Amino acid sequence: MTDQSATMSILKDYILVEFLPGEDPGHLTPSTPLVSTGILDSLAMLKLVAFIEREFDIPVNAHEVDEEHLNTLQSICALVASKRSLVR
Amino acid sequence: MDFAWSDEQMQLREAVKSFARDELNVGLKERDKRGEFSRDGWLKCAKFGIHGLPVPADYGGMGADPLTTVGVLENLGYGCRDNGLVFSINAHMWTVEVPLLDFGSEPQKRKYLPDLCNGTLIGGNAMTEPGSGSDAYSLRTTAERRGSRYVLNGSKTFVSNGNVADLIVVYATLDRSAGSNGICGFLVEKNYPGFRVGRPLEKMGLRTSPMAELFFDDCEVPAENRLGREGAGQSLFMHSMNWERACILSNAVGAMQRLLDISIRYARDRKQFGQSIGKFQLVGSKIVDMKMRVDQAQAALYRTAWLSAKGRNVYLEAALAKLTISENWIRCAEDAIQIHGGYGYMVESEVERELRDALGSRLYSGTSEIQRVLVASMLGL
Numbered sequence: 432m433t434d435q436s437a438t439m440s441i442l443k444d445y446i447l448v449e450f451l452p453g454e455d456p457g458h459l460t461p462s463t464p465l466v467s468t469g470i471l472d473s474l475a476m477l478k479l480v481a482f483i484e485r486e487f488d489i490p491v492n493a494h495e496v497d498e499e500h501l502n503t504l505q506s507i508c509a510l511v512a513s514k515r516s517l518v519r
Numbered sequence: 520m521d522f523a524w525s526d527e528q529m530q531l532r533e534a535v536k537s538f539a540r541d542e543l544n545v546g547l548k549e550r551d552k553r554g555e556f557s558r559d560g561w562l563k564c565a566k567f568g569i570h571g572l573p574v575p576a577d578y579g580g581m582g583a584d585p586l587t588t589v590g591v592l593e594n595l596g597y598g599c600r601d602n603g604l605v606f607s608i609n610a611h612m613w614t615v616e617v618p619l620l621d622f623g624s625e626p627q628k629r630k631y632l633p634d635l636c637n638g639t640l641i642g643g644n645a646m647t648e649p650g651s652g653s654d655a656y657s658l659r660t661t662a663e664r665r666g667s668r669y670v671l672n673g674s675k676t677f678v679s680n681g682n683v684a685d686l687i688v689v690y691a692t693l694d695r696s697a698g699s700n701g702i703c704g705f706l707v708e709k710n711y712p713g714f715r716v717g718r719p720l721e722k723m724g725l726r727t728s729p730m731a732e733l734f735f736d737d738c739e740v741p742a743e744n745r746l747g748r749e750g751a752g753q754s755l756f757m758h759s760m761n762w763e764r765a766c767i768l769s770n771a772v773g774a775m776q777r778l779l780d781i782s783i784r785y786a787r788d789r790k791q792f793g794q795s796i797g798k799f800q801l802v803g804s805k806i807v808d809m810k811m812r813v814d815q816a817q818a819a820l821y822r823t824a825w826l827s828a829k830g831r832n833v834y835l836e837a838a839l840a841k842l843t844i845s846e847n848w849i850r851c852a853e854d855a856i857q858i859h860g861g862y863g864y865m866v867e868s869e870v871e872r873e874l875r876d877a878l879g880s881r882l883y884s885g886t887s888e889i890q891r892v893l894v895a896s897m898l899g900l
Contacts, residue, residue, distance in 0.1 A: 449899075466700060467697070467700055469698065472699070473656065473699060473753055473757060474892075474893065474896050476757075477757065477832075477834045477893075477896075477897070478896060478897060480832055480834075481832060481834055481835065481897060484831055484832060490830045490831055490832075491832065492621075493621050493622070493754060493755075493757075493758035493761075494621065494622055494747065494751065494754060494758075495754075496754045496757060496758070497700075497750070497751055497753065497754040498700045498750060499748075
């Protein structure tokens, strides 16, 4: 499993358990909108950011806690990847 | 965790304590009665460097780290009995300076931060509306882009510093159908056409901190005064609230210590039934409870600031600190009145004002109930 797909899997599992309990995992695709559809509200975004920081040991900046960076699994993975490249 | 203060930090803490005690308390009883803001105290604090504590020196501030900042504010709160003045400074720092610092463009920072730090400009934050309090993102004030300007329409209430502010961070929606993702922040100067200050709002406590309603009737804001990108209002506000929760009650920890010290002094001096009332265990246990609450509040404050300095988000810790300090501040003020008996209930003693000032802390920057919701959620519930 590549870094990217492992990250996607970890994030998908977390979002399904925390914010979409009982949802068919097949319905959560890399491009499913999360923020604009209200799956992630403001509180959920804070929880997700706290999880990302803890799980991947990376800091997330204030201006990144928004729709642009957190709206899809794809964009979240891209955020994580960009942070990891800075840490390395 | 290491909360040991360096010599330099210790000197700063002591300096601010004596500055505040000597310079900021004159005429407070009368100002509290009249609900009067001390511009003189505001400027003295700015000159001391308080307003610019978290702002880098490049923009006119002190560039202090979070732990130093809360330590200084804690000691300001110990020396300065004018909790309203310190509240106004907090509103200015955490809801205007910090969002500007972290979301502002370079020209915006250069234009506003130096004067916010030196006290020339007073900052305010306008989020709450008559119909949106805890449900902040349901706001109805609108913003519409028209050429090189945004036009704002709507009203705000409970705006701290509202009637003395020169620069206000105003939240408005560009697209109500987008919900919280349509919100945007704007830097509004008091002289912009269409901006109007409404009636001042009289409060139970923190009476020396002005509060007002604000109205925006086709208020024209230059496009370059948008704070952050379009739709970034939610992250801007979350960031601002997080700092506020973490730091706004730093001075309350100092105020609690002050209440503890005067209560110990009174319990030793006041004689009843032939001995100091502090010798009675029921009085002594209240003092012990006060000490316990001060220590809890201080630990929550320092821990949050220390973690923040490590560069991580402190959503959970900030909400817990806000909750712990506000609830403990109120209990401390109640105990101080009870220990002082009838004298504590008298305006002259200046103890009753502390309770009035403390009570608002359960409401602003998110009620205690909202902090509990946030903490429960962050704990996975």
